[in-house]
Amino acid sequence: MNIHENPEISVVIPVYNDKKSLEKAIPESISALEKITSSFELIIAEDNSNDKSKEFVENYEKTDSRVKLLHSDERQGRGKALKNAFSEAKGDIVCYYDVDLATDLDHLKELIDSIRNGADIATGSRLMKNSDIVRTTDREIASRGYNLLVRLILKSRLCDHQCGFKAFNKKQLLKLLPFVYSLHWFWDTEVLVRGQRAGYKIKEFPVRWRTGTGTTVKFNDIFSMGTDILKLWWQLR
Numbered sequence: 001m002n003i004h005e006n007p008e009i010s011v012v013i014p015v016y017n018d019k020k021s022l023e024k025a026i027p028e029s030i031s032a033l034e035k036i037t038s039s040f041e042l043i044i045a046e047d048n049s050n051d052k053s054k055e056f057v058e059n060y061e062k063t064d065s066r067v068k069l070l071h072s073d074e075r076q077g078r079g080k081a082l083k084n085a086f087s088e089a090k091g092d093i094v095c096y097y098d099v100d101l102a103t104d105l106d107h108l109k110e111l112i113d114s115i116r117n118g119a120d121i122a123t124g125s126r127l128m129k130n131s132d133i134v135r136t137t138d139r140e141i142a143s144r145g146y147n148l149l150v151r152l153i154l155k156s157r158l159c160d161h162q163c164g165f166k167a168f169n170k171k172q173l174l175k176l177l178p179f180v181y182s183l184h185w186f187w188d189t190e191v192l193v194r195g196q197r198a199g200y201k202i203k204e205f206p207v208r209w210r211t212g213t214g215t216t217v218k219f220n221d222i223f224s225m226g227t228d229i230l231k232l233w234w235q236l237r
Contacts, residue, residue, distance in 0.1 A: 008037050014098075043089060047078070078183075107205075112167060119201050121172075121192065126206075133209045163188075166188065
């Protein structure tokens with residue numbers, strides 16, 4: 001398939017100094033997508049890496065036209081990189097997941113089918129009853145505390161806002177993006193909260209999740225997101 005034609009699905013993987021993870025993520029993503037659709041593009045949103053991630057994807061592009069590099073010469077932050085990639089994506093269904101494949105790609109069909117079946121947004125959850133997760137106790141406590149604050153302060157009805165495994169009806173997402181201001185990790189939460197406020201149909205489902213080896217989330221990011229909760233609360237008042 002020529003990526004300049006309109007595919008059914010656009011998958012975005014945000015990347016910053018993740019060459020080693022890409023060596024696994026790209027072929028495994030292609031394999032998973034081929035079982036779901038014959039019409040897709042895989043966009044690597046590479047955010048000014050200095051570890052040859054860009055060159056690795058450029059070489060991959062030469063062997064598979066479904067792989068597309070979206071490079072930034074300046075560090076944007078995860079949220080802005082995703083926003084730009086979704087604006088460039090050609091699929092009617094757009095989704096993203098983390099390059100470390102922390103969420104099992106066996107769930108990718110359920111993610112895509114949720115949008116096919118009428119959801120505006122679909123998201124994996126590490127905190128639902130049947131979720132299967134393995135991570136350290138401190139990260140578990142931080143995650144549960146953060147999501148509790150989002151539900152209490154922002155009145156969200158969802159369990160997990162930060163799982164990096166989401167899909168969207170692109171037409172509906174593009175209506176929402178001008179109102180999503182976060183440039184980094186809080187983007188995931190903001191898009192879900194604003195989607196709920198807009199009356200979007202959101203499907204949340206449990207996933208199998210394992211802590212990735214190359215995660216770039218730091219504890220100061222978690223504290224920063226706490227501040228972002230209050231900022232968003234003020235904006236939505």
